[in-house]
Amino acid sequence: MAIASFGLHKRGFLAPTYEEILDSVEDDLMQRFGTDIVLTSNSNFGIIARLIAWRETLLIQELQKTYYSAYISTATESSLDRIGANLDLPRKVATPSFANIQIVTDDEYLIQAGEQFETDDGVVFDLIKDVTTAKDSNGQYIGVGVVQSVETGDFNNVLPNTITIVSNPDEDIISVTNPQKAAGGQDDEDDSTYRARLIMENVAKPGPSTAGIKSALMNLPGVRQVNIIENPFADADQYGNPPYSVHVFCLGGKEDDIASCLADKVAAGISLTGSKEVQAKDATGEVKKINFDYATDKPIYARVKIRTTDEWNADDGADYVKQEIADYINSLLMDGTVYLTKIYPSIYSIEGVGEALVEIGTDPEHLADKDIHTQPFEAVSCDTRNIEVVVNGI
Structure with missing residues (x-):
């Protein structure tokens, strides 16, 4: 039989399956060489028919990819990058982390740019500019400098008071x-993250509205989530x-990036609140006091008890389970809920999992089979x- 529909259609791009193409090729061969030819998979005609059908299938699949590459919802990789370029919204690339460090020495001392400091976990930072320590009101010699992580990636956003090691020990540096x-x-x-940001850009162009402010902030390097609480009432x-x-x-x-963005996008008369207070210039050069806060990190812990089957991968199975749970939780937005029942499908999709029992919580010593609710700032x-x-363990 012939392929009824192929290519562009009022409902989009229609692509026949391999089986449909093979049927069509076999019909063509029988029309030209007679209906009594042998078309089994090990016959000459059968092998030729399958080669033709397979090559046509690959070609049609590439045509289908080309068609879908024109749309934000279906484009991938470089095609999605090109759509982003048309919108003047490039994909975020991996960047290093920055931190302010406080150095205490025995006496006035110069720490030169390039000096390295690190965490207990081995995350290394370079000092960007020279720092000279000076005596403070308490009689300590203290200097403040800016360091940049040697590597790029989110894991470099280390917690406070963790950059505590001088990579090349210096007896003049106390701490x-x-x-x-x-x-x-x-x-x-x-x-998926880039696509969501492109869609947000189309729905809410950066501007003074709540959605516009969120869109503008999401385009900043390093910003992964944004939530805005409005209080339109006369009381707290x-x-x-x-x-x-x-x-x-x-x-x-x-x-500084967040403050500058808010200075440009927040409408006149809006009162920003928050514990962070930064002086930032807007597009006209006027200095504004900008207040905001960083979201409170709420670490989630989990314990999974599994009864396995013969298909269980003893080497990597546990790592697969951990990764599936971590991916689900890390995909949640602020003010969301960690639903326990949504963890189970991804666990049961792993080969070799027969039964599973999951407990979660914010304290590793107190886990339970209950959902975890969060606040808008968490x-x-x-x-x-x-x-x-x-x-x-079940």
Whole structure:
């Protein structure tokens, strides 16, 4: 039989299956060589028919990819990058993290740019500019400098007071630390995240509206999530926000970048609130006081007890389980809920899992089979190291 529909259609691009193409090729061969030819898979005609059908299938699949590459919802990889370029919204690339460090020395001392400091986990940072320590009001010699992570990626956004090691020990340096969390590090943006940002850009162009402010902030390097709480009433709201205020929460990103973005996008008369206070210039050069907050990180812990079947991968099965759970939790937005029941399908999709029992919580010592609710300013996260897998523990 002939292929009824192929190519562009009023409902989109229609692509026949391999079986449909093979039927069509076999029909053509019988029309030309007679209906008594042998078309089994091990016959000459059968082999030729399958070669032709397979090559046509590959060609049609490439045509289908070309068609779908023109749309944000279906484009992937470089095609999605080209759509983003048309919108002047490039994909975020992996960037290093930055942090302010405080160095204490015995006496006035010069620490030269390039000096390296690191965390206990081995995340290394380079000092960007020379730092000279000076005596403070307490008689200590202290200097403040900016460091940049040697590697790129989100894992470089280390917690406060974790950059405490001088990579090349110096007896003149008494101590070093980072009073605040490192920021700005990000991974290469994957297709799904980039696609969501492009769609947001179309729906809400950066501007003074709530959606527009969120869209503009999401385009900043290192910013992974944004949530905005508005209080349009004459009294403080349930979160303590003052009357007629807007409270912006960002997950990731650098203070100066966020403040500059808010200075440009927030409409006149809007009262921003938040514990972070940064002076930033708007597009006209006017200096504004900008307030906002970083989202509160809410680590999630999990314990999974599994009864396995013969198909279970003893070497990597537990790692697969951990990764599936971590991916689900890390995909959630602020003010979302960690639903326990949504964890089970991804676990049961792993080959070799017969039965599973999952417990989650914010304290590794107190886990339960209950959902976890979050506040609008909380961002849940889960490291695979926070997950315990007990094989055949049911």
